[in-house]
Amino acid sequence: xxxxxxxxxxxxxxxxxxxxxxxxxxxxxxxxxxxxxxxxxxxxxxxxxxxxxxxxxxxxxxxxxxxxxxxxxxxxxxxxxxxxxxxxxxxxxxxxxxxxxxxxxxxxxxxxxxxxxxxxxxxxxxxxxxxxxxxxxxxxxxxxxxxxxxxxxxxxxxxxxxxxxxxxxxxxxxxxxxxxxxxxxxxxxxxxxxxxxxxxxxxxxxxxxxxxxxxxxxxxxxxxxxxxxxxxxxxxxxxxxxxxxxxxxxxxxxxxxxxxxxxxxxxxxxxxxxxxxxxxxxxxxxxxxxxxxxxxxxxxxxxxxxxxxxxxxxxxxxxxxxxxxxxxxxxxxxx
Amino acid sequence: xxxxxxxxxxxxxxxxxxxxxxxxxxxxxxxxxxxxxxxxxxxxxxxxxxxxxxxxxxxxxxxxxxxxxxxxxxxxxxxxxxxxxxxxxxxxxxxxxxxxxxxxxxxxxxxxxxxxxxxxxxxxxxxxxxxxxxxxxxxxxxxxxxxxxxxxxxxxxxxxxxxxxxxxxxxxxxxxxxxxxxxxxxxxxxxxxxxxxxxxxxxxxxxxxxxxxxxxxxxxxxxxxxxxxxxxxxxxxxxxxxxxxxxxxxxxxxxxxxxxxxxxxxxxxxxxxxxxxxxxxxxxxxxxxxxxxxxxxxxxxxxxxxxxxxxxxxxxxxxxxxxxxxxxxxxxxxx
Numbered sequence: 001x002x003x004x005x006x007x008x009x010x011x012x013x014x015x016x017x018x019x020x021x022x023x024x025x026x027x028x029x030x031x032x033x034x035x036x037x038x039x040x041x042x043x044x045x046x047x048x049x050x051x052x053x054x055x056x057x058x059x060x061x062x063x064x065x066x067x068x069x070x071x072x073x074x075x076x077x078x079x080x081x082x083x084x085x086x087x088x089x090x091x092x093x094x095x096x097x098x099x100x101x102x103x104x105x106x107x108x109x110x111x112x113x114x115x116x117x118x119x120x121x122x123x124x125x126x127x128x129x130x131x132x133x134x135x136x137x138x139x140x141x142x143x144x145x146x147x148x149x150x151x152x153x154x155x156x157x158x159x160x161x162x163x164x165x166x167x168x169x170x171x172x173x174x175x176x177x178x179x180x181x182x183x184x185x186x187x188x189x190x191x192x193x194x195x196x197x198x199x200x201x202x203x204x205x206x207x208x209x210x211x212x213x214x215x216x217x218x219x220x221x222x223x224x225x226x227x228x229x230x231x232x233x234x235x236x237x238x239x240x241x242x243x244x245x246x247x248x249x250x251x252x253x254x255x256x257x258x259x260x261x262x263x264x265x266x267x268x269x270x271x272x273x274x275x276x277x278x279x280x281x282x283x284x285x286x287x288x289x290x291x292x293x294x295x296x297x298x299x300x301x302x303x304x305x306x307x308x309x310x311x312x313x314x315x316x317x318x319x320x321x322x323x324x325x326x327x328x329x330x331x332x333x334x335x
Numbered sequence: 336x337x338x339x340x341x342x343x344x345x346x347x348x349x350x351x352x353x354x355x356x357x358x359x360x361x362x363x364x365x366x367x368x369x370x371x372x373x374x375x376x377x378x379x380x381x382x383x384x385x386x387x388x389x390x391x392x393x394x395x396x397x398x399x400x401x402x403x404x405x406x407x408x409x410x411x412x413x414x415x416x417x418x419x420x421x422x423x424x425x426x427x428x429x430x431x432x433x434x435x436x437x438x439x440x441x442x443x444x445x446x447x448x449x450x451x452x453x454x455x456x457x458x459x460x461x462x463x464x465x466x467x468x469x470x471x472x473x474x475x476x477x478x479x480x481x482x483x484x485x486x487x488x489x490x491x492x493x494x495x496x497x498x499x500x501x502x503x504x505x506x507x508x509x510x511x512x513x514x515x516x517x518x519x520x521x522x523x524x525x526x527x528x529x530x531x532x533x534x535x536x537x538x539x540x541x542x543x544x545x546x547x548x549x550x551x552x553x554x555x556x557x558x559x560x561x562x563x564x565x566x567x568x569x570x571x572x573x574x575x576x577x578x579x580x581x582x583x584x585x586x587x588x589x590x591x592x593x594x595x596x597x598x599x600x601x602x603x604x605x606x607x608x609x610x611x612x613x614x615x616x617x618x619x620x621x622x623x624x625x626x627x628x629x630x631x632x633x634x635x636x637x638x639x640x641x642x643x644x645x646x647x648x649x650x651x652x653x654x655x656x657x658x659x660x661x662x663x664x665x666x667x668x669x670x
Contacts, residue, residue, distance in 0.1 A: 026638070029497050149639045151494035158493045159486035161663045162364050163656065286645060289624045298647075303361070303656045304484045305649060310621060312633075312641040321498065321638045328496045 002031045005331045008041035008081050010074065010103055011089030012064065015117055018320035019087065035331035041081040043074055051081050075106040085113040085330045087323055088121065091204065094213045094233055097124035104129050113138045115326040119145035123217040123233050126224035139330055144322025146172060146218045147295055150311040151325060156226060163301040165226045169264035170297035171290050172218045175202040175209035176241050176261040178292050183249045201293055212240035212261065212276040219263040219274045227265065229272035239277040252280055258288045337366045340666045343376035343416050345409065345438055346424030347399065350452055353655035354422065370666040376416040378409055386416050410441040420448040420665045422658055423456065426539065429548045429568055432459035439464050448473045450661040454480035458552040458568050461559035474665055479657025481507060481553045482630055485646040486660060491561060498636040500561045504599035505632035506625050507553045510537045510544035511576050511596040513627050518584045536628055547575035547596060547611040554598040554609045562600065564607035574612040587615055593623045
């Protein structure tokens, strides 16, 4: 007999629906890992919520519909639903993360593990939430925040013991990378942004991608976790790609170069310097090889030298897998 | 008080000495992780052995000197030394792995964990040794066999749960990659091999690199661990770079291509197809970006799509770190 793991999904947009589907479709595989996922609660912003202790089926999903009445307070719902883990998948607010923080706090305080897909929580409140999680002996996991399902946090946590991270840099924003690739083909930035929106990987406000805010949130999140930097996205030295022209992209290409929006963090004597800016890189370099929506993170350590992880053309499934990975870790902790 | 971990080093060449140095120099870091490494035994092929239950110091190392008398049997030494873990670092025999297998067997049978830096063990006997390890409730680890310290085995084991590996491919042999890069500069293959030997990263018989045997052993090892393939290096479809000419390398470069020795494994209906062969890849592709002694492994999974790990310009320290990583895992199991 496998142990049930009671899950609340907070946020039910594209990622939330894909996580739900994955938990349903892959439950035989998860049972072989020793647990049965049971989605007991779904909380949405504008379509109400549903709570079914025996597990939400597709019929119950019909109950989610646009509501006229004032929304019930999300943090209260999180506290009241009886569950093992809350998966936070509400939209990112790069400038404050107030909501995601209060959701995570409510979950941890009421004794639930937290799997967080919203990078705001670690870009703004990693120290507080990880301390709260240890005080409550709960897990606070956030694998898919930066590179979808590519297990960068888990790898550093589990696979690089004793090594110190000295610096890291990456191409972390799909939309900017895609837009720069399109500009090379002569497509205007505005047009390329529209294409990225249509393809579904741009932020709801794509300016947050293009201005470097998404990368700034990601590099702050990584620096907080890897280097205890206590930095927030506003403190990242940030320059987006808005000033880049098609001519510049094409001139670079004639010199066998590419322009990439590079995010980096370096450990200095007393603090961590985090930066986001467009850089010219050789087309034949690792960063130059990362096209379209792919992303890369290069990590330099003292004992292990330099290793990189590349995620190729991620889609919704990969993001949902990042969430699933964390849910599996919760289940194995919960045994 | 930290718990001592008693270590036997079997093999004391370049890697063995670097591991010994790392264990001495970094012991404060390891103590913070909860254990004190104590190297109690060193076994060499031609310079005898030394066993000091309180820990081997640099003075004891003087005792290792060329011996006239017949060598004491290594497996007997492994069995008799009282220790927690044996680190196997004897030279690779790609064609049989008889010695490394008997060393690993002796260690496991006498209740010791095994950390293996010799890929022969997993290319030839993964199933047997992992079954023996579980029967004895000991660990059998081998992180540095394929990509030095880049934690590919640990990542798949710990960070990609529930995902099935469908195929993988990589550029895994430093010498071949370095030689192909030098040939692009007009250096002859023979000369480039000599340079690789002088730089210290070629196999003692560099033909094993150039003929694709080292890559074949690595891809067999990976296929055995990731796909339960039960394949050995002789069963890998293998073509080395011996037939490649400077002209071919340069003609490829004129077309913005590079030649790389690519090792691959694909899960088929009933078996796994493993192959090593020179391939033309775009210079601006991921594999094209991997220069000199760097290496790359790309893994395709069903749930996580495609991720790659790149190790940049590894040296002896990275290989030794791969061993250290496994020793830390043993120590945390041993708690």
